[in-house]
Amino acid sequence: MRAVKSQTLYWMAITFVLFPVLILLGIYMRSVQAGALPALEGWFYPMMTLHGVGMVGVWYVAAVACAANVLAKYAAPSPAIGRLAIAGTVVGVLLLLACVFLGRFAAGWYFLYPLPFKGEWPAWSAVVFLVSLTVLGATWLVWSLDLLRAIAARYSLGQALGWHYLAGRSDPVLPPAVLIITVSLIASVAALVAGVIMLVLFYLELATGAPNDALLMKNLIFFFGHTLVNLALYLGVALAYEVLPEYAGRPWKTNKVVVISWNAVLAIVLVAYFHHLYMDVVQPGVLLYIGQVASYASAIPAAVVTIFGALLLVYRARMRWNLASILFFLGLAGWAIGGVGAVIDSTISANVRLHNTLWVPAHFHTYMVAGLVFLVVAYFYHVCQEAAAAPERTGYQKLLATLMVLGAYGFFLMFYLSGAYSVPRRFAAYPAELAHGAIYSGIAAAFAALFLLGFVLYLVETGKRWRRALAHAS
Amino acid sequence: MLRHTALLAAAALALAGAARADTAADGKVLYEQKCAACHTIGGGDRIGPDLHGVAARRPEAWLLHFITAPDKMIAAKDEVAVRLYEKYNRIIMPNLGLSEADARAVLAHIQAMTAGAVPAAAAARPSPLPQPELAAPQSAVLTTFLVLAALIVAVFGWIALSTRSPAEVDVKRAYGVRKVFFVTAAVVLVALLVATLPRAPYARADLKPDRIVHVAARQFDFVFSDEPIVRATDIGRVPTIQRLALKAGTLVEFRVTSLDVNHGFGLYGPQRQLVAQTQAMPGYVNRLVVRLAEPGQYKAFCLEYCAAGHHLMQVGLTVE
Numbered sequence: 028m029r030a031v032k033s034q035t036l037y038w039m040a041i042t043f044v045l046f047p048v049l050i051l052l053g054i055y056m057r058s059v060q061a062g063a064l065p066a067l068e069g070w071f072y073p074m075m076t077l078h079g080v081g082m083v084g085v086w087y088v089a090a091v092a093c094a095a096n097v098l099a100k101y102a103a104p105s106p107a108i109g110r111l112a113i114a115g116t117v118v119g120v121l122l123l124l125a126c127v128f129l130g131r132f133a134a135g136w137y138f139l140y141p142l143p144f145k146g147e148w149p150a151w152s153a154v155v156f157l158v159s160l161t162v163l164g165a166t167w168l169v170w171s172l173d174l175l176r177a178i179a180a181r182y183s184l185g186q187a188l189g190w191h192y193l194a195g196r197s198d199p200v201l202p203p204a205v206l207i208i209t210v211s212l213i214a215s216v217a218a219l220v221a222g223v224i225m226l227v228l229f230y231l232e233l234a235t236g237a238p239n240d241a242l243l244m245k246n247l248i249f250f251f252g253h254t255l256v257n258l259a260l261y262l263g264v265a266l267a268y269e270v271l272p273e274y275a276g277r278p279w280k281t282n283k284v285v286v287i288s289w290n291a292v293l294a295i296v297l298v299a300y301f302h303h304l305y306m307d308v309v310q311p312g313v314l315l316y317i318g319q320v321a322s323y324a325s326a327i328p329a330a331v332v333t334i335f336g337a338l339l340l341v342y343r344a345r346m347r348w349n350l351a352s353i354l355f356f357l358g359l360a361g362w363a364i365g366g367v368g369a370v371i372d373s374t375i376s377a378n379v380r381l382h383n384t385l386w387v388p389a390h391f392h393t394y395m396v397a398g399l400v401f402l403v404v405a406y407f408y409h410v411c412q413e414a415a416a417a418p419e420r421t422g423y424q425k426l427l428a429t430l431m432v433l434g435a436y437g438f439f440l441m442f443y444l445s446g447a448y449s450v451p452r453r454f455a456a457y458p459a460e461l462a463h464g465a466i467y468s469g470i471a472a473a474f475a476a477l478f479l480l481g482f483v484l485y486l487v488e489t490g491k492r493w494r495r496a497l498a499h500a501s
Numbered sequence: 502m503l504r505h506t507a508l509l510a511a512a513a514l515a516l517a518g519a520a521r522a523d524t525a526a527d528g529k530v531l532y533e534q535k536c537a538a539c540h541t542i543g544g545g546d547r548i549g550p551d552l553h554g555v556a557a558r559r560p561e562a563w564l565l566h567f568i569t570a571p572d573k574m575i576a577a578k579d580e581v582a583v584r585l586y587e588k589y590n591r592i593i594m595p596n597l598g599l600s601e602a603d604a605r606a607v608l609a610h611i612q613a614m615t616a617g618a619v620p621a622a623a624a625a626r627p628s629p630l631p632q633p634e635l636a637a638p639q640s641a642v643l644t645t646f647l648v649l650a651a652l653i654v655a656v657f658g659w660i661a662l663s664t665r666s667p668a669e670v671d672v673k674r675a676y677g678v679r680k681v682f683f684v685t686a687a688v689v690l691v692a693l694l695v696a697t698l699p700r701a702p703y704a705r706a707d708l709k710p711d712r713i714v715h716v717a718a719r720q721f722d723f724v725f726s727d728e729p730i731v732r733a734t735d736i737g738r739v740p741t742i743q744r745l746a747l748k749a750g751t752l753v754e755f756r757v758t759s760l761d762v763n764h765g766f767g768l769y770g771p772q773r774q775l776v777a778q779t780q781a782m783p784g785y786v787n788r789l790v791v792r793l794a795e796p797g798q799y800k801a802f803c804l805e806y807c808a809a810g811h812h813l814m815q816v817g818l819t820v821e
Contacts, residue, residue, distance in 0.1 A: 069591045133808070139805070142808065307787060309782070323690045339672075339675050343670055344664055345667040346664035360657040368646055375701040376697050379775075383767070448635065448639070
């Protein structure tokens, strides 16, 4: 358990270094779109690729690291595999940096086949990119499997999924966080296996020259990417289930409704990705309709069970508000608001007007930044504060949370407005017909800078505690 | 720093065994296959420079060398080649596998077209664009989102404020509220599904369009034609539609494919709003059926990221 705690602190350090850098890349992108950095426009797409892969990767590993730390209370993840996860991630990130900065690789974070082979970057950079993803994917697959092994050593599969609650039994007691982590890791393994199959198909084409099927590859990449992003968010929610009760002074236990809800999530998350292919009419129609039904269905367990449960937990509670509890609470609100944007986008008849406009980054930034990021950094602060037991400056903490909220929602709103005005995502510069996109970009860059300022203040507050926590752990 | 656009390289390989051109007519085919995705002749700069009058601006020997081996010239740091590379977003012109005879034929075509084309700078100024307007569907989407987001903020705010007066909560009553919330949410979502699924824009087998337009997407342009274009080599051989004009109210079916990577075919109306879209995928044809009721200038932009010239990939059409 001690080793896992130390590793969690190392993951925090990695996140604290990478996240501000990736935010700067986001600000750079919006500034280029605003026309403020014409000399650097040529780097837009490589930086877009780095920003996307980096953000998805950083917050996935940060969420899994937090989940591993929670699990260490109830089971015994392998410290050796934990070290392997850190090493593999560092190697993967270095390879990624090499292909982007030395090769200007720029196929985007979901690198739709066959774009990696058909861009203006050299062939070697595409190979390095694929190797980087292979290292990351293989490492995370092993890590996920080890965490599942640790759960299996303590609970049977049925117990870990809470099925005994459905039969009216509550022995053994299953913390909701363990239930959600189990569901998320099963989905994670499925997503990573799909990713491995996709990478093998890329390599086979490299080796034999035989082209792959573009529709099959699109399904594999979206199943992999969509599922990974979603389950990272669920892991963030698991942290709220685990920690928020401590601040509310009330329990948040597993019961029949929670079990049904999260078992349903497992089924829903595996088919909701079809909504990424609405504009591919050649995809069998029934799958596209399943995409909308599943996307709508995912709102029920999220809104009715988790959000309602969290609100009930906090309602008129003797709440101890500090940076952790504030960010957990805000994180759940961000998840809900981003979810509304996502459900609207998952409506086929609306998607035809929104697909690949800035409405898409609008909703995923909402639930990733104001949802997952808030939940994870809340947990980081909680862990550090628990170890450091330092006096808390309430006013300072409220100030930085306010800056982060204002900055985040300001730049989200620019995305939403741009999306409603049909401004496409992923344009380095806007043509005359879409020139209004540049105005929103400029305002968004300013709000993103405000968010960064708030996060730097967070780092000051948490960094001191992190150093003490590290000293305690070692 | 050598880079290549593998799309065009692949097209070049596909053509490797084809008969070499030595006439302006063959030069037209080669130009449309190899050059038109990035250049115009009198239509202004795109990914690369406008080629109108290029034969008068550069020595023939330099042009022949650049057309046949642009990569080598940039590697050799030819002053003009490097300047062009820097000016056009550091996108290197790929080696297209053209012979000197091919290059001469392409130049002959460019010169023939130059004689008849008006340079972009001298062409009539485009009319000013209308103010972007929020179309009804987009307006409904934005309003719905903002109202629901405000509702969530209000509920979270109310719950946060409630902690100022702590008290025990009647859990049984709360679960009753949850039941009502569940039923309401389920009914609303099912009703929305019932209302929206039949409005999915997928082409139905029984739908008879007034006009079928084939669209071939490639890095970084769209080609309209009345016949299918399924391979890069079809371009220049299948008649293409240079200026697509449709009558207002026409039910048009766009049959959209890609000759290289995934693209998006996003159709924007005169009010600069997205009216319909589909993906352009290599090896597949997506059917987009849309009635273009409002007269005016429409534009299709690529809505799926497709490499460095993505944001420049567009085509116009007119609804009269």
